[in-house]
Amino acid sequence: MALIVKKFGGSSVATTEKIRNVAKRILREKAKDDQIVVVVSAMGDTTDDLIALAEGITRNPYQYAREMDMLLTTGEQVSIALLTMAFRSMGQDAISLTGSLAGMHTDAVHTKGHITDITPDRVHEELNKGRVVIVAGFQGTDEKGDPVTLGRGGSDTSAVALAGALHADTCEIFTDVDGIYSADPRVVKGARKMREITYQEMLEMARLGAGVMQPRSVEMGQYFHIPIHVRSTFTEEEGTIIREDYTMVEKGFEIRGVANDDKVAKLAVLGIPNTPGVAHEIFSPLAEANIAVDLIVQSIRNAERNVTDMVFTVASDDLPQAKAVLDKVADKLHATGVQVEKNVAKVSAVGAGMLGNPGIASRVFGALANAGINIDIISTSEISISCLVRGDQMKAAANAIHDEFFPKN
Amino acid sequence: MALIVKKFGGSSVATTEKIRNVAKRILREKAKDDQIVVVVSAMGDTTDDLIALAEGITRNPYQYAREMDMLLTTGEQVSIALLTMAFRSMGQDAISLTGSLAGMHTDAVHTKGHITDITPDRVHEELNKGRVVIVAGFQGTDEKGDPVTLGRGGSDTSAVALAGALHADTCEIFTDVDGIYSADPRVVKGARKMREITYQEMLEMARLGAGVMQPRSVEMGQYFHIPIHVRSTFTEEEGTIIREDYTMVEKGFEIRGVANDDKVAKLAVLGIPNTPGVAHEIFSPLAEANIAVDLIVQSIRNAERNVTDMVFTVASDDLPQAKAVLDKVADKLHATGVQVEKNVAKVSAVGAGMLGNPGIASRVFGALANAGINIDIISTSEISISCLVRGDQMKAAANAIHDEFFPKN
Numbered sequence: 001m002a003l004i005v006k007k008f009g010g011s012s013v014a015t016t017e018k019i020r021n022v023a024k025r026i027l028r029e030k031a032k033d034d035q036i037v038v039v040v041s042a043m044g045d046t047t048d049d050l051i052a053l054a055e056g057i058t059r060n061p062y063q064y065a066r067e068m069d070m071l072l073t074t075g076e077q078v079s080i081a082l083l084t085m086a087f088r089s090m091g092q093d094a095i096s097l098t099g100s101l102a103g104m105h106t107d108a109v110h111t112k113g114h115i116t117d118i119t120p121d122r123v124h125e126e127l128n129k130g131r132v133v134i135v136a137g138f139q140g141t142d143e144k145g146d147p148v149t150l151g152r153g154g155s156d157t158s159a160v161a162l163a164g165a166l167h168a169d170t171c172e173i174f175t176d177v178d179g180i181y182s183a184d185p186r187v188v189k190g191a192r193k194m195r196e197i198t199y200q201e202m203l204e205m206a207r208l209g210a211g212v213m214q215p216r217s218v219e220m221g222q223y224f225h226i227p228i229h230v231r232s233t234f235t236e237e238e239g240t241i242i243r244e245d246y247t248m249v250e251k252g253f254e255i256r257g258v259a260n261d262d263k264v265a266k267l268a269v270l271g272i273p274n275t276p277g278v279a280h281e282i283f284s285p286l287a288e289a290n291i292a293v294d295l296i297v298q299s300i301r302n303a304e305r306n307v308t309d310m311v312f313t314v315a316s317d318d319l320p321q322a323k324a325v326l327d328k329v330a331d332k333l334h335a336t337g338v339q340v341e342k343n344v345a346k347v348s349a350v351g352a353g354m355l356g357n358p359g360i361a362s363r364v365f366g367a368l369a370n371a372g373i374n375i376d377i378i379s380t381s382e383i384s385i386s387c388l389v390r391g392d393q394m395k396a397a398a399n400a401i402h403d404e405f406f407p408k409n
Numbered sequence: 410m411a412l413i414v415k416k417f418g419g420s421s422v423a424t425t426e427k428i429r430n431v432a433k434r435i436l437r438e439k440a441k442d443d444q445i446v447v448v449v450s451a452m453g454d455t456t457d458d459l460i461a462l463a464e465g466i467t468r469n470p471y472q473y474a475r476e477m478d479m480l481l482t483t484g485e486q487v488s489i490a491l492l493t494m495a496f497r498s499m500g501q502d503a504i505s506l507t508g509s510l511a512g513m514h515t516d517a518v519h520t521k522g523h524i525t526d527i528t529p530d531r532v533h534e535e536l537n538k539g540r541v542v543i544v545a546g547f548q549g550t551d552e553k554g555d556p557v558t559l560g561r562g563g564s565d566t567s568a569v570a571l572a573g574a575l576h577a578d579t580c581e582i583f584t585d586v587d588g589i590y591s592a593d594p595r596v597v598k599g600a601r602k603m604r605e606i607t608y609q610e611m612l613e614m615a616r617l618g619a620g621v622m623q624p625r626s627v628e629m630g631q632y633f634h635i636p637i638h639v640r641s642t643f644t645e646e647e648g649t650i651i652r653e654d655y656t657m658v659e660k661g662f663e664i665r666g667v668a669n670d671d672k673v674a675k676l677a678v679l680g681i682p683n684t685p686g687v688a689h690e691i692f693s694p695l696a697e698a699n700i701a702v703d704l705i706v707q708s709i710r711n712a713e714r715n716v717t718d719m720v721f722t723v724a725s726d727d728l729p730q731a732k733a734v735l736d737k738v739a740d741k742l743h744a745t746g747v748q749v750e751k752n753v754a755k756v757s758a759v760g761a762g763m764l765g766n767p768g769i770a771s772r773v774f775g776a777l778a779n780a781g782i783n784i785d786i787i788s789t790s791e792i793s794i795s796c797l798v799r800g801d802q803m804k805a806a807a808n809a810i811h812d813e814f815f816p817k818n
Contacts, residue, residue: 015465016462016465016466017465019466020466050487053425053487053491054490054491054494056424056425056426057425057428057429057491057494057495057498058494058495058497058498061494064493064494064497064498066504067490067491067493067494067497067505068490070486070489070490070493070505070507071486071487071490071491073486074483074486074487077479077480077482077483077486078459078462078480078483080479081463081476081477081479081480082462082463082466082476082480084473084476084479085463085466085467085470085473085476086466086467088467088473088476089466089467089473095475096476096479098479098556100554101553101554101555122553144510144531145509145510146510
């Protein structure tokens, strides 16, 4: 007997036919004594449709965040009711539970809530009656009982956190890709599906641009020691298991994967005095504006006049706000100016094996040099090396690094 | 200062534009210190759309009644969120509450629930903050916290019961007619809008076929002593107030109204032995099948052989089931047979003034006789006289009675 939490996203339950297929598949794979909890998102475009309705009432409905949550939580409530009917019409007893009924407690940060506690008594009670339990993802309720949504990737987080609270054996995330790849297959031709990856490596991959899993749900899995099996909704083959440590050895790969991210922009504050505290004067107003800064390099331009340039990257979405903040800072510091460069991308090699193996960094740089790609900024962490390159060279850079470590057979 | 509960049905909130209009109207009519609670139904066809979705999953989704409630309660949740946004975008602070958050407790009879208790602490709390409170009609939660819908007319019942629990000054029911008429205006040309009607008369009108208000909500108003103001969504003029007693005298009308109902069928069990207990043998299996019987007449057909006929009416919807039950009974009683007549209708005069005024019955019969209409069965209560007539004469019969008591000027 196993207790398994299975999560299906919106595209997996986009139509009534797909909902029936989800139920069929689960029943096909279910061993007789398995206890199954299914976490589902809203059907396909439901959330967008609901947002459009709200925009018919007022131009910027998100300013009424509590009411957006009241509105949006209906999307999953529809899915859970329909999926439960599908199970029951196939002869499998089942019951639907909203986030509230499943005991998902959150803070009161509407539209961007965080799970604060899970009291899954009702879930256990229903499982013990032999029922498949279908839980609304993406939602919980605050102390007042008001509905709260969890924000981006929230359904994955719901599923993994619930698996933790239930002491489940595993949490399966069904998605439109069939696992975690050693690189984005749309960018790197030879990208390979991995059978396993550690939480830490997955988090680093996600931070550096790999989009399959939201970092919060991976952290949740790490916290609760729940293996997360990322697999395809459309095929029944094994995907990738994210877990604490490897259970098998996939030989010969010093890195686990290559991540790439072209949603970055480079900013340079030029000609600033090279005095103590200048970095603080630049970065603290950015932090106050909630703008994350990555890949920082400070270069001395003119040692005689003691003038320096500060170069760093931000997410593309933050660029307009970052530019506005920096223009003010530049004025204050009597800097020469602020330069913006959008045609940049970040390419990273990730792997726990990198630690204490300096040869890897030099192979990354060598691979890029051989491909004729210039590196603008370099940044390293314990388990990753990131290089800023020209945006139009991102694909070539990712392939060069991948080929170096995952040679084609 | 007044505390007013206002209920708007699905057609009043069918589009985002209509939702905005509802908010505008309420704000226009609101005195500065008024405390306003708005009870709303699901938008227009939402409930039908949700049922259609469920039918895409399984042929008869209502067999999974709990899941239907999980599904259907989302309809009102969408309306309350949108109406609340409309108020807030107009500068009026407001908050939406599901049935659960408003403290609407029900039994666990899914899709046909009954309100068992109301604990409206949160409603008071929000009103005291100066907010308009928007509550989802038609729904509550059972002891487990599971969503339950109230069945037909449930939003009216929610509104009146909530008004009672809040000790509101009045409950306004906004609908697509502008009040209660002395007869159905589609049937009787001279039908007049009444300014007032008692709970008792309204209940009798509803029981006898007048469709504006569901009996349960009128009973609820009577129980809580809440005046119910039935009025139009589309005009601002006064409608009809349903209350305990008249506050004004509308002279010269011995009856309050004429009701008509063609959704009835006549059944006759013919040639049964006229012995004690035979009525019981016929009506108890019908009661067991939950079929309500109306207008009963037993006529001696052949006194010598002591054989009788039992004639009565049932709702058209119950006819197939009633026929099946009676065929068995007829066999058992060695009756001659069971006859069915669908072309019948019930026309009734209703009014508390009827009590102790025998002249009214004779004027009803006289009016029908003068119009050349034959009466098949007669039934009376303390405040009504009902006549079964041929279905194709219903309109003429209703007009004849109405003209007798509400003479044209």
